[in-house]
Amino acid sequence: MTPEEWQRSLRRQFGPSQPFLLKNVGKERVFSDFLVTNPASGRTYRVAIRGEEPGVSFCSCPDFATNLLGTCKHVEFALAAVRRRRGGARALREGIRPAYSSVSLVYGARRRVRLRLADAAPRALRRRASGLVDADGFLREDGLARLGDLVEAARRAGHELRVYDDAARFVAAVLEGEERRRRLDRAFPAGAASPAFDGLLRTPLPGYQREGALFACRAGRAILADEMGLGKTVQAIAAAEIAARWLGVERVLVLCPASLKHQWQDEAERFSPRRVAVVGGGRKAREAAWGAPAFLKVAGYDSVHRDLDLIGRWAPQLVVLDEAQRIKSWSTRVATSVKRIESPLALVLTGTPLENRLEELISIVQFVDQHRLGPTWRVLHDHQVVEEGSTRVVGYRHLDRLGESLSPILLRRRKSEVLAQLPERSVKRLLLPLTDAQRALHDENLEIVAKLVAKWRRYRFLSDADQKRLRVALQAMRMACDDAYLLDGKSRSGRKAGEVDALLGDLLAVDGTKVVVFSQWMRMHELLVERLEASGRGYAFLHGGVPSGDRGALVRRFRTDPGCRVFLSTDAGGTGLNLQAASAVVNVDLPWNPAVLEQRIGRVHRLGQSRPVQVFDLVSEDSIEERMLGLLGFKRALFSGVLDGGDPEVRLGGSRLSRFLEAVGEVAAGAEEPPKEAPPLAATALGGGTVPAGTSASHSAPAPQAGTAAPRPGTDVASLLRAGAALLGQLAAAAEAASRGAPGGGLRVEKDPATGRSVLRLELADAEAFLGALAGLAGGFPA
Numbered sequence: 049m050t051p052e053e054w055q056r057s058l059r060r061q062f063g064p065s066q067p068f069l070l071k072n073v074g075k076e077r078v079f080s081d082f083l084v085t086n087p088a089s090g091r092t093y094r095v096a097i098r099g100e101e102p103g104v105s106f107c108s109c110p111d112f113a114t115n116l117l118g119t120c121k122h123v124e125f126a127l128a129a130v131r132r133r134r135g136g137a138r139a140l141r142e143g144i145r146p147a148y149s150s151v152s153l154v155y156g157a158r159r160r161v162r163l164r165l166a167d168a169a170p171r172a173l174r175r176r177a178s179g180l181v182d183a184d185g186f187l188r189e190d191g192l193a194r195l196g197d198l199v200e201a202a203r204r205a206g207h208e209l210r211v212y213d214d215a216a217r218f219v220a221a222v223l224e225g226e227e228r229r230r231r232l233d234r235a236f237p238a239g240a241a242s243p244a245f246d247g248l249l250r251t252p253l254p255g256y257q258r259e260g261a262l263f264a265c266r267a268g269r270a271i272l273a274d275e276m277g278l279g280k281t282v283q284a285i286a287a288a289e290i291a292a293r294w295l296g297v298e299r300v301l302v303l304c305p306a307s308l309k310h311q312w313q314d315e316a317e318r319f320s321p322r323r324v325a326v327v328g329g330g331r332k333a334r335e336a337a338w339g340a341p342a343f344l345k346v347a348g349y350d351s352v353h354r355d356l357d358l359i360g361r362w363a364p365q366l367v368v369l370d371e372a373q374r375i376k377s378w379s380t381r382v383a384t385s386v387k388r389i390e391s392p393l394a395l396v397l398t399g400t401p402l403e404n405r406l407e408e409l410i411s412i413v414q415f416v417d418q419h420r421l422g423p424t425w426r427v428l429h430d431h432q433v434v435e436e437g438s439t440r441v442v443g444y445r446h447l448d449r450l451g452e453s454l455s456p457i458l459l460r461r462r463k464s465e466v467l468a469q470l471p472e473r474s475v476k477r478l479l480l481p482l483t484d485a486q487r488a489l490h491d492e493n494l495e496i497v498a499k500l501v502a503k504w505r506r507y508r509f510l511s512d513a514d515q516k517r518l519r520v521a522l523q524a525m526r527m528a529c530d531d532a533y534l535l536d537g538k539s540r541s542g543r544k545a546g547e548v549d550a551l552l553g554d555l556l557a558v559d560g561t562k563v564v565v566f567s568q569w570m571r572m573h574e575l576l577v578e579r580l581e582a583s584g585r586g587y588a589f590l591h592g593g594v595p596s597g598d599r600g601a602l603v604r605r606f607r608t609d610p611g612c613r614v615f616l617s618t619d620a621g622g623t624g625l626n627l628q629a630a631s632a633v634v635n636v637d638l639p640w641n642p643a644v645l646e647q648r649i650g651r652v653h654r655l656g657q658s659r660p661v662q663v664f665d666l667v668s669e670d671s672i673e674e675r676m677l678g679l680l681g682f683k684r685a686l687f688s689g690v691l692d693g694g695d696p697e698v699r700l701g702g703s704r705l706s707r708f709l710e711a712v713g714e715v716a717a718g719a720e721e722p723p724k725e726a727p728p729l730a731a732t733a734l735g736g737g738t739v740p741a742g743t744s745a746s747h748s749a750p751a752p753q754a755g756t757a758a759p760r761p762g763t764d765v766a767s768l769l770r771a772g773a774a775l776l777g778q779l780a781a782a783a784e785a786a787s788r789g790a791p792g793g794g795l796r797v798e799k800d801p802a803t804g805r806s807v808l809r810l811e812l813a814d815a816e817a818f819l820g821a822l823a824g825l826a827g828g829f830p831a
Contacts, residue, residue, distance in 0.1 A: 070083070070084055070085075078140065079099075080097060082094070093107055093108045094106075095122050098150075099140065100141075102117060105126075144164075149169050149210070151199075151211040176197075195219055256466040261283050261286035270395055274461050288320075288343075295393075299364045309348055324345075328347075328348070328351070352386055367389055367394045372398040399647070427450075471658065477665045486541060530636060537571070540575070562606065562613045565617070566635050566648045572637070585614055587612065588616070591618045615627060633663045635648060635663070636666050
């Protein structure tokens with residue numbers, strides 16, 4: 049069974065069993081229009097039944113529009129209801145034979161428009177239609193533009209020709225795209241070198257920015273994924289101006305993080321003569337802002353859900369998403385709300401559309417063109433590498449093909465390609481020894497990490513509580529690397545604050561030099577502020593607690609006030625802000641994510657920078673910071689494989705948790721492995737405490753027979769047998785519960801709906817006991 053057949057069968061099984069409500073709103077009994085309502089969600093979708101074969105019927109739900117299957121649970125529910133009616137099943141088998149002709153959209157790997165002429169269609173209409181369709185009845189590309197003439201001919205002949213809404217929208221979108229490109233070709237005959245760019249904005253645009261603005265307008269809905277620092281904001285403003293002058297756009301909506309709203313206002317007013325308004329405040333203030341006249345309105349992502357009705361009333365014609373990684377998680381309220389905004393044109397701005405998983409890129413692309421990549425299940429099936437015999441993702445493949453499919457709507461340039469004149473960037477890593485107090489706190493938490501990693505390596509399992517302990521200990525290690533004060537709030541023991549003070553003394557000795565200092569931790573900034581105030585240095589401080597309305601003023605002060613020479617920021621300032629007034633960046637601590645680190649540096653080393661940029665990374669010696677520097681390659685490789693023409697194959701090396709723990713294991717390398725203690729059997733059987741791993745490594749076990757699984761060297765065979773007995777006891781209890789129909793237990797074989805593989809499903813009254821027994825058994829054998 050192919051993946052498509054499997055997905056269809058899921059919907060055919062699931063749909064008819066749902067408690068949906070069905071209402072016939074058409075004129076026919078079988079081949080009619082229906083409303084299908086889900087009482088649980090309150091949502092209603094229109095279903096048009098035109099036949100049984102996939103692709104001929106229609107549903108207005110999002111799943112039908114994107115799954116490429118030609119069916120959905122609502123269509124299958126309606127079909128099942130029609131079959132139960134007298135004569136319904138026979139009518140479906142015989143097919144539709146109405147007296148009217150129709151134009152419908154057929155959904156599949158490629159959406160196509162089908163013309164179906166009724167037996168009663170006039171001969172002259174048939175002759176006219178024959179020049180528009182292929183042998184299968186689908187409109188040719190040149191036939192789309194002449195569909196209107198065919199509809200008019202049918203009207204004059206007195207013959208009913210129904211054009212279904214989805215087909216009409218599809219044809220209109222195709223024709224509008226062709227007209228948009230014709231207009232732009234006339235206005236910009238030489239592309240980026242066209243005279244129309246002269247005077248477009250109040251600032252001249254380099255060639256690559258002209259190309260970016262024109263690409264966005266020609267595509268209609270596009271992603272501009274230029275590397276940070278190449279001026280995506282000004283390209284978006286240029287695209288909006290092109291859309292206004294040549295495409296008739298009068299209303300542009302910019303959605304961005306709250307911290308960037310006023311920066312957008314400043315730059316739009318600086319580069320363009322058009323009216324700009326920022327939407328903010330309470331409901332009444334926002335209502336007034338949405339109702340006020342303005343060409344470009346700037347709103348924060350956090351207000352979209354509350355203002356969907358106001359946005360719909362204003363009806364933006366172009367929507368710009370800045371820092372669009374905010375919608376990379378498709379199920380969040382921000383993402384679902386943003387995707388409900390309708391507009392003919394859209395432009396997504398992000399330097400990091402892909403950071404960790406392909407699903408992030410899919411979510412962003414769906415806002416621009418929900419049909420571009422096809423359904424998520426198909427993308428993941430084609431590009432994920434799954435471990436044999438499981439659903440665990442261990443890598444990605446054919447990333448170059450993914451990049452090719454995105455090329456009509458996604459444009460990405462790197463600094464090295466288009467900005468040869470950008471000043472050089474130098475990175476200097478400063479290794480600082482830990483103080484005794486820092487070392488004690490660091491190693492205390494390192495011991496916790498080492499124990500948990502050793503536990504995971506033995507049993508390949510960590511409970512939720514253990515995972516939380518691991519995260520807390522890792523964070524405490526990182527905080528200890530900055531200063532002991534970050535953990536106890538009292539002592540001042542650390543070298544980083546003093547090193548930053550010394551660096552500032554050297555850097556600020558040069559007239560006009562300004563410095564941006566990043567740290568993730570508020571308490572670290574407290575130590576830096578103490579030293580800045582003691583030395584009388586002027587500074588600005590941006591963090592998550594600064595109201596969004598005040599953030600633009602902080603940036604302006606840093607840019608224009610000669611006495612404000614230091615800009616302190618948490619990672620709230622690492623996104624979107626333009627801080628080219630500085631020429632040095634100090635990273636007091638390093639983030640796990642390389643994209644976050646690049647975001648920080650990109651605030652300074654970007655278009656408009658005229659001086660060489662110095663970057664200083666402060667790293668605590670022989671610590672988690674020094675060891676984590678080499679663990680970021682996968683994320684960079686995944687990003688490069690899709691967007692930068694890098695390696696089309698990326699291997700993850702295990703599950704997300706296992707990859708993380710292997711990395712943590714490298715970070716914790718050198719810590720003394722904790723002693724192995726065997727708890728009482730009761731603890732093993734009930735899943736409490738640490739499952740025994742056996743005796744010391746010097747204990748020798750009998751050599752295994754060929755073809756058999758050997759116990760791990762050092763395993764106490766008696767403990768192993770006890771763990772196996774406990775596991776079998778748990779399985780027996782589940783099976784016995786299933787046989788008597790008792791709640792809280794069960795054992796059955798099911799089909800995994802995502803993969804189609806058979807899986808054994810256990811419903812356990814005591815999951816911890818089962819996992820403890822399983823961990824004890826697995827821990828005795830080599831991985």
